[in-house]
Amino acid sequence: xxxxxxxxxxxxxxxxxxxxxxxxxxxxxxxxxxxxxxxxxxxxxxxxxxxxxxxxxxxxxxxxxxxxxxxxxxxxxxxxxxxxxxxxxxxxxxxxxxxxxxxxxxxxxxxxxxxxxxxxxxxxxxxxxxxxxxxxxxxxxxxxxxxxxxxxxxxxxxxxxxxxxxxxxxxxxxxxxxxxxxxxxxxxxxxxxxxxxxxxxxxxxxxxxxxxxxxxxxxxxxxxxxxxxxxxxxxxxxxxxxxxxxxxxxxxxxxxxxxxxxxxxxxxxxxxxxxxxxxxxxxxxxxxxxxxxxxxxxxxxxxxxxxxxxxxxxxxxxxxxxxxxxxxxxxxxxxxxxxxxxxxxxxxxxxxxxxxxxxxxxxxxxxxxxxxxxxxxxxxxxxxxxxxxxxxxxxxxxxxxxxxxxxxxxxxxxxxxxxxxxxxxxxxxxxx
RNA sequence: GGAGAAGUACCCAAGCCGGUCGAAGGGGACGGUUUGCUAAACCGUUAGUGGGGGCAACUCCAGCGAGGGUUCGAAUCCCUCCUUCUCCGCCA
Numbered sequence: 001x002x003x004x005x006x007x008x009x010x011x012x013x014x015x016x017x018x019x020x021x022x023x024x025x026x027x028x029x030x031x032x033x034x035x036x037x038x039x040x041x042x043x044x045x046x047x048x049x050x051x052x053x054x055x056x057x058x059x060x061x062x063x064x065x066x067x068x069x070x071x072x073x074x075x076x077x078x079x080x081x082x083x084x085x086x087x088x089x090x091x092x093x094x095x096x097x098x099x100x101x102x103x104x105x106x107x108x109x110x111x112x113x114x115x116x117x118x119x120x121x122x123x124x125x126x127x128x129x130x131x132x133x134x135x136x137x138x139x140x141x142x143x144x145x146x147x148x149x150x151x152x153x154x155x156x157x158x159x160x161x162x163x164x165x166x167x168x169x170x171x172x173x174x175x176x177x178x179x180x181x182x183x184x185x186x187x188x189x190x191x192x193x194x195x196x197x198x199x200x201x202x203x204x205x206x207x208x209x210x211x212x213x214x215x216x217x218x219x220x221x222x223x224x225x226x227x228x229x230x231x232x233x234x235x236x237x238x239x240x241x242x243x244x245x246x247x248x249x250x251x252x253x254x255x256x257x258x259x260x261x262x263x264x265x266x267x268x269x270x271x272x273x274x275x276x277x278x279x280x281x282x283x284x285x286x287x288x289x290x291x292x293x294x295x296x297x298x299x300x301x302x303x304x305x306x307x308x309x310x311x312x313x314x315x316x317x318x319x320x321x322x323x324x325x326x327x328x329x330x331x332x333x334x335x336x337x338x339x340x341x342x343x344x345x346x347x348x349x350x351x352x353x354x355x356x357x358x359x360x361x362x363x364x365x366x367x368x369x370x371x372x373x374x375x376x377x378x379x380x381x382x383x384x385x386x387x388x389x390x391x392x393x394x395x396x397x398x399x400x401x402x403x404x405x406x407x408x409x410x411x412x413x414x415x416x417x418x419x420x421x422x423x424x425x426x427x428x429x430x431x432x
Numbered sequence: 433g434g435a436g437a438a439g440u441a442c443c444c445a446a447g448c449c450g451g452u453c454g455a456a457g458g459g460g461a462c463g464g465u466u467u468g469c470u471a472a473a474c475c476g477u478u479a480g481u482g483g484g485g486g487c488a489a490c491u492c493c494a495g496c497g498a499g500g501g502u503u504c505g506a507a508u509c510c511c512u513c514c515u516u517c518u519c520c521g522c523c524a
Contacts, residue, residue: 038483041483041485041493042492045483045493046484046485048493048494051504051505052493054505056451056505057452058504058505072504072505079504382481
């Protein structure tokens with residue numbers, strides 16, 4: 001959610017920022033409605049003040065033995081007026097909130113306008129691997145080595161699911177261990193959150209109401225639940241859980257920044273997004289990811305974003321995978337984000353880079369939605385924190401990259417050094 | 433899953449047969465007096481927050497788990513939901 005005060009005082013600045021995201025808006029009608037809304041609030045609050053005043057007098061009048069029937073009748077009218085005006089204000093509030101909910105976050109000033117085509121590569125690590133033999137697709141490799149069982153994944157869950165087996169499961173787990181070890185070494189707190197979250201979590205993250213259809217929702221029990229009959233959903237990323245950890249809290253300034261990481265599978269519908277070139281495990285309904293998350297003071301969030309990107313990059317570098325880092329144009333950032341870097345790893349079979357981490361600064365957008373604040377010692381006043389998130393990392397594109405980058409002529413795969421201690425010391429994945 | 437009980441400010445807790453109750457009391461915290469220092473004692477302050485109006489001083493509204501309802505008036509009565517505790521059942 002954007003600061004309504006900012007829209008009131010600098011509508012043109014906000015309009016321009018949103019335009020860079022490709023979001024066109026005219027605040028004229030909004031500001032006029034906002035004015036009427038505040039007028040109505042003023043009126044109804046004056047009525048309430050009168051009601052309170054007279055209500056305090058009634059017992060005294062009674063005590064003095066005066067007849068209050070006329071006063072009661074008059075107050076009945078006042079109360080009816082309050083009720084009617086309250087409803088009108090509630091309608092205006094709801095309309096205003098609905099409008100504010102549609103507004104994406106404002107990109108930072110250094111984020112360029114436009115979509116994907118304006119993304120800029122800021123760093124490159126390593127080079128594209130060259131093979132002296134016909135390089136194979138990761139699906140062929142993992143199937144021939146018995147690492148991933150696609151057919152049975154489909155049997156169990158349908159298209160978009162797979163089963164890790166033997167060294168495949170072990171490699172997946174080794175990756176997660178490698179990530180966890182790094183984050184612990186960097187002083188991040190390890191979180192294992194619930195995977196089933198309530199409605200408010202989706203709202204705070206900025207995913208609801210717009211992206212409700214992208215997640216798996218759980219139908220409420222008979223008689224319970226919200227309008228649509230859904231009260232909970234399965235998280236599409238651990239970010240959704242982590243951003244809600246401190247919802248409705250006022251934090252100590254001294255305790256900031258909070259640095260968290262969480263492991264969860266991510267569950268996504270990915271409806272209609274299947275593409276032939278993404279066969280395998282590039283885009284599934286369930287994938288494993290470790291998510292990093294920070295709560296910072298506003299003045300610290302830019303540095304925190306660089307820290308998060310750096311951490312994600314080092315993880316990929318530790319695996320020896322060729323990758324690049326891009327700064328996204330405004331239109332390619334998620335709605336809730338002010339600035340985003342993507343880390344993309346080279347997938348030889350696709351002749352392309354695929355995202356393995358996205359690091360973003362949400363500014364106070366999520367903090368406003370979820371009311372996450374800290375008390376500024378200098379002023380004693382609460383302020384909204386900034387929230388940042390970054391994958392660190394998603395495995396489902398790392399594992400294909402590892403097997404394709406490390407493949408040998410004999411069909412075996414070299415295991416990255418850093419993972420071997422979780423692979424029983426094995427150096428290679430071989431046909432058993 | 434069933435049956436009970438409870439949710440009040442930073443914490444504990446009174447109020448709960450409706451009306452100067454936005455809320456007694458205690459603890460804690462903060463400030464002060466006393467003091468060689470500390471402690472103790474005593475005095476004082478302590479609803480934060482969100483939202484209106486006002487240049488401002490200031491003022492008003494909301495708020496006793498959440499949301500509705502009854503009433504001129506609700507912490508107090510009614511309904512729904514959430515959470516916690518106790519007991520029973522079931523179970524990894």
